[in-house]
Amino acid sequence: MCGSGRWYGSRRAIWWGSKEYRFPAKSYGWGWGIPTAWQGWAVLVAYGVGMAAIILLVSPEERPVEFFSYIGILTAALLVVCWFKGEPPKWRWGRR
Numbered sequence: 001m002c003g004s005g006r007w008y009g010s011r012r013a014i015w016w017g018s019k020e021y022r023f024p025a026k027s028y029g030w031g032w033g034i035p036t037a038w039q040g041w042a043v044l045v046a047y048g049v050g051m052a053a054i055i056l057l058v059s060p061e062e063r064p065v066e067f068f069s070y071i072g073i074l075t076a077a078l079l080v081v082c083w084f085k086g087e088p089p090k091w092r093w094g095r096r
Contacts, residue, residue, distance in 0.1 A: 023086030032086040043081050050074045
């Protein structure tokens with residue numbers, strides 16, 4: 001069951017039955033770097049395909065609210081996946 005109450009790490013459950021991170025933390029700044037597993041790359045490809053579909057199928061001139069809503073929803077979905085499958089984000093000043 002997704003989010004079954006098992007806690008790994010200090011603050012959250014890791015979904016999809018694996019303890020490994022798909023998105024490692026960046027060396028500098030806040031956020032995540034490039035994926036380290038094929039599942040992370042699959043998420044990024046799906047995000048790119050979704051963005052391309054939105055750009056091709058929804059005209060921002062004719063339907064700007066719909067266009068930006070779809071982009072916001074898709075980006076929020078990517079951030080949720082990174083949040084649950086990536087290292088805990090915090091500000092970093094390089095590997096020490």
